[in-house]
Amino acid sequence: MTADALQPVMPAVRGRLTRDAALAPLVWFKTGGAAEWLFEPADADDLSDFLAALDPVVPVWPLGLGSNLIVRDGGMPGVTVRLGKPFAKVEQLDATTLRCGGGTSGILASSTARDAGIGGIEFLRSIPGTVGGFVRMNGGAYGREVADVLVKCEVVLRSGERRTLAPAELGYTYRHSDLPEGAVVVSATLRGHPAEPAAIGAEMDRIAAEREASQPLRSRTGGSTFKNPTGHKAWALIDAAGCRGLTRGDAQVSEKHCNFLLNLGSASSAQIEALGEEVRERVKAQSGVTLEWEIQRVGVAG
Known part of the structure; x- marks a missing residue:
């Protein structure tokens, strides 16, 4: 029996269903493996009908703009759902x-x-x-x-x-x-x-200008990496632990805002995640505080 024959049969859809779809172009870090299946439903009824008919053992995971996310290098099993223009x-x-x-x-x-x-x-x-x-x-x-x-x-x-x-x-x-x-x-x-x-517009402009000044928005990043622990700012703990500018391969702790991780060019998801874990270890050793990931990490290790 072929590997394809062992694959679950996918229900019919009105939207777009793609096998082995690259996810790296869809996430801000521009890293990670492929989706086993990528489903872009035509509307809520299309999504509902598809999930009702899909084998219950197949995992399903929703993907937004891919901003606060590490997709591991082995990709995403099951079905990744991406909500498009509809x-x-x-x-x-x-x-x-x-x-x-x-x-x-x-x-x-x-x-x-x-x-x-x-x-x-x-x-x-x-x-x-x-x-x-x-x-x-x-x-x-x-x-x-x-x-x-x-x-x-x-x-x-x-x-x-x-x-x-x-x-x-x-x-x-x-x-x-x-x-x-x-x-x-x-x-x-x-x-x-x-x-x-x-x-309202003036407040939005103020927020946009403040973010531009303090965060590496034009880089390949995942946004805020760690949650702020009670009574602390994550960036300050990271800075105090000497992690500003720390690198692992092409993964770097941002020098502009050290609660941001960056892909400087050819970092893998594994390098980015490992750098984040190193930051957590250093912060724990320096301050006794355990940082919790805010960035979602999904998929299979490469």
């Missing part, structure tokens, strides 16, 4: 409420809110990624987080069941939710408050 739409429901598709970028969500005179959502401008990822990890910045603005979200569970969840059902804590593994956030309803578009 899920990157924003609808205004009332004077202070937006419904955003799970594939909506933080920039699009915040700029739509600005144009509608909805304040309180400016912080999404500063988070690289999509609404689906923000909901899953309770993304936040500048003193705000998704839990502060989320009214409800619609998810497709691994079983294919579609459910609407309130924030209280997500078990939110700092950069964490209890959303089940394999669940895909297909939309989120966000509520802000009335504000002047000019004032």
Whole structure:
């Protein structure tokens, strides 16, 4: 029997289903192996029908903009779900409420809110990624987080069941939710408050300028690498442990903001992850604090 004959039969789809799809071009680090299958659904019904028909033993994993992510060099088994343009739409429901598709970028969500005179959502401008990822990890910045603005979200569970969840059902804590593994956030309803578009725009510009000045945004990076421990700033602990500029191959701790790891050119995912683990060891030895990864690390080691 051939290896292909042992592969599970993939259900029919209306979107795009690709075998052995390269993931490195889709993630910010530009590293990592291929997806066994990459599914880009046509809409939420397409995703729901596909997951309901898919063999339950096949793992499913959602991919956003690939910003806060290390895909290991051996690639992703099972099905990687990527929400494309059909899920990157924003609808205004009332004077202070937006419904955003799970594939909506933080920039699009915040700029739509600005144009509608909805304040309180400016912080999404500063988070690289999509609404689906923000909901899953309770993304936040500048003193705000998704839990502060989320009214409800619609998810497709691994079983294919579609459910609407309130924030209280997500078990939110700092950069964490209890959303089940394999669940895909297909939309989120966000509520802000009335504000002047000019004032919202000025705040968004301030946030953008501050990020540009302090973070290596034009590099191959994964965003903030480690969560801020209670009572500490991760970057300060990393700096105090002498890790600023530390390298492993072409992986480097950013000299501009040392809670960012960089791919200087040809780093592997293994080198980037190993560098992160070395940083954790040095910080633990220097300060006694154990840093927790904020970047998601997925897939099989190469």
